[in-house]
Amino acid sequence: MKALIESIVTALVDHPEDVVVNTQEEDEKIVYHLTVHENDVGKVIGKNGRIAKAIRTVVYAAKDDGDKRIYLDIM
Structure with missing residues (x-):
């Protein structure tokens, strides 16, 4: 899941080397904390949060059949 989040976000940002996904x-x-460069936060969130919502939708759809809920926190 971490690799999926990184691959989606690195395609969107100008500073792909600053993309960090931590797992808690x-x-x-399971909470995934996504951190990007401060100039790229708007690109990841998108207008009215549309990009962030789309990323969360893909992550939730790719979840395995485990009992744990998945959350994506964008910082």
Whole structure:
């Protein structure tokens, strides 16, 4: 999942070397913290959050059949 998020986001940003995805796993959920260069935050979020919503939709659809919920946090 981490590689999927990185591959989607690196195609969108001007500074792909600054894309970092950290994983925090808890009992009932997995949280992916996405950090990008400060100049690229707007490109990842998009107008009215459309790009961020699309990225989250793809990530949620690619989830395996595990019981844990997946969250994507964009910083």
